[in-house]
Amino acid sequence: MEEQFSADFIESLENSSDAYDTEVMVTTWEGKYNWKLAYENLRDANHPRFVHTKTLAKSVKFNPTVNITQAHESLSELMNISSESLKNEMQNFSYGGPDAPIPDLKHFGWHDLVERWGSQDVYYNWLAYPNLHIASANGGYSFTLEHHIPISPERTDLEIYWFTSRKKQSYAFSSQTLLAQMHGSKIIVGEDIEIMEQVQATLHPGAPIPTQGAYESINRLVERWYTTLMDTQHSI
Numbered sequence: 001m002e003e004q005f006s007a008d009f010i011e012s013l014e015n016s017s018d019a020y021d022t023e024v025m026v027t028t029w030e031g032k033y034n035w036k037l038a039y040e041n042l043r044d045a046n047h048p049r050f051v052h053t054k055t056l057a058k059s060v061k062f063n064p065t066v067n068i069t070q071a072h073e074s075l076s077e078l079m080n081i082s083s084e085s086l087k088n089e090m091q092n093f094s095y096g097g098p099d100a101p102i103p104d105l106k107h108f109g110w111h112d113l114v115e116r117w118g119s120q121d122v123y124y125n126w127l128a129y130p131n132l133h134i135a136s137a138n139g140g141y142s143f144t145l146e147h148h149i150p151i152s153p154e155r156t157d158l159e160i161y162w163f164t165s166r167k168k169q170s171y172a173f174s175s176q177t178l179l180a181q182m183h184g185s186k187i188i189v190g191e192d193i194e195i196m197e198q199v200q201a202t203l204h205p206g207a208p209i210p211t212q213g214a215y216e217s218i219n220r221l222v223e224r225w226y227t228t229l230m231d232t233q234h235s236i
Contacts, residue, residue, distance in 0.1 A: 005128065006091045013096065013126060013134075019117035019165045020143060025178040029158045029189070033196035035131055035150035038158075040219050041192055042133055051195055055188050060123045060137065062100045064215040074220035083234050089225050093218065096126030096134070105139055110177050115166045116140045129222070141165055142177075144185055154200060158193070160185060 001010065031038075041047055045064040048057045078089070098120055105121040117140035118124070124136040124143075131148040145161040162178045162185070212220060229236065 003087050004090055005094050009091075009094050009096060009126075009128075013128075016117055016124070016126070016134075016136075016140075016143075019115065019140070021114070021164045021166050023163060023167075023174055023178070025162045025175070025182055027160050027182060029160065029186075029193070031156045031158055031193045031197065032154060033156055033193070033200040034153055035148050035156045037196040037199055038133075038148040038156060038192075039127070039130055039222065041196060042127055043218050043222075044216060046213070046215060047192075047195075051191050052188060055191065056137070059104070059106075060100050060102050062123075064213075066214045067217060070221070071214040071217040074217040074224065078224050078228050081228055081232055081234075083236055086225065086229060086234060086236055089221075090129065093129035093222055093225070094127060096128075097124065098122040099125035102137075102139060110164070110171065110173070111138075111141050113168055113171050114141060114164045115168060117165045142181060144181070146189070158189070160189070 005013075041051075045062055048060065048062045078085075100123045102121045102123060117136070119140075121139045124140060126134040128134070131150070133146040133148070134143060135146075136143045142162065142164040145163075147159040147161075149157040149159060151157050160182065162181050164174070164177065167174070
């Protein structure tokens with residue numbers, strides 16, 4: 001854990017996970033796409049504007065930014081390919097916390113029945129490389145955990161967990177609260193799955209190399225690291 005994730009990232013996960021309630025709703029969806037497409041999609045901060053136009057983008061304002069230093073670095077080769085260097089490099093691929101503002105956060109009655117984590121009206125986002133995504137789309141009242149499990153080169157199982165923050169008291173409709181959010185995420189995540197399946201379906205050896213914007217430098221750094229790892233011998 002300490003080799004793969006930075007101390008700040010581990011602390012952020014630990015702090016937020018202390019707020020999780022023990023009632024959990026779980027389901028698994030099958031996707032006809034490669035698991036690598038999932039982390040590329042999640043780290044593309046511009047995709048909600050186009051993929052989730054009718055859903056997430058209406059309530060959350062994601063603003064892609066360009067890290068100039070990181071963008072320049074992503075265009076060069078990885079010079080130090082020792083095992084220690086590669087482990088340190090991997091820590092840059094996982095990050096989390098407040099990600100985007102929610103200008104008009106809707107309030108529901110069950111919000112008063114749980115201990116909200118934090119106090120910001122923001123979309124919280126944790127991306128743990130390579131295949132774990134945790135988010136709170138309502139400012140810390142509830143959380144979703146997405147585990148992208150590679151089954152084959154063309155199939156990924158997506159395990160979805162939903163839970164609120166800790167209850168102040170038990171309430172009879174808690175399972176319905178989780179079910180409603182599960183249905184909501186089915187719509188939003190379904191939009192991602194549809195796009196990734198379309199990309200997967202058109203891949204072939206002669207396919208053109210995609211053009212990535214400067215804001216996607218983190219994806220280029222992941223590709224650089226992953227290619228180096230696959231092309232060389234290491235103990236990782």
